[in-house]
Amino acid sequence: MPHIENKKQSLAEIFSQRTGRLISSEKILIGSVISKIELFLVHYRDIIAKEEIKAIHIEYEYTDGIAEYPTMMSSTIDIDELDGLIKSLEHIWDKVISTHPRNYTEVLFTSRSGIKLGCVYRSDWYFYMKVSESDDRSIVSMRIDCLYTLLELLTKAQEM
Structure with missing residues (x-):
């Protein structure tokens, strides 16, 4: 029997995938860290049970220069x-x-769903984000000032 790796999931992802339920999702753009990384506030609602949960959804548009279309990677x-x-x-x-x-x-x-955010020091500090735990193509290295931009966006999301 082949081994199937289970992707770590956020509580919001688990909530949104409930079966036998009527689930709505509302996705509100918070902003961009860099042109290829966008943050969204996602609001999931179980319409019948009147339950809801919110999360931050991060999308990264990866282009390898070979494929005709970019690959969208995301995490919550x-x-x-x-x-x-x-x-x-x-x-x-x-x-x-x-x-x-x-x-x-x-x-x-490291978040519950496996997204990693941090910094690395070699000869200088670099900020990075790994959007998909299982895909090294989702590692995005950025200037350290992008960390401040991300902080502003997350603080904005906290107030929404």
Whole structure:
């Protein structure tokens, strides 16, 4: 029997895939970190049971230069993880990137669904995001100032 890898899922993804239920989803654009990475607030509702859940949905448009069309990769961060993510990224912004370690150093936040956000020090700090846990093509390396842009967008999402 072939091994089938189970993708980690956020609580919102599990909620949205309930069977035997009438589920609606509303997707609201929060903004872009860079041109190929967009953040959305997604609001899922079980219309009959009157239950709902919100999440941050991140989409990355990957182009390899060979395929005619880009590949869309996405992941979800549950709302209950948002406060911890913002605090982690603020700590990186305020404390971590002002240091100059002697060795390769990585600082990382991992969400329930497997999305990774953090920074790496080689000779300078670089911010990165890995949108899909199982696909290395989803790793996006960005200038450190993109971290601040992401923080602004996540804070905006928290207020929505």
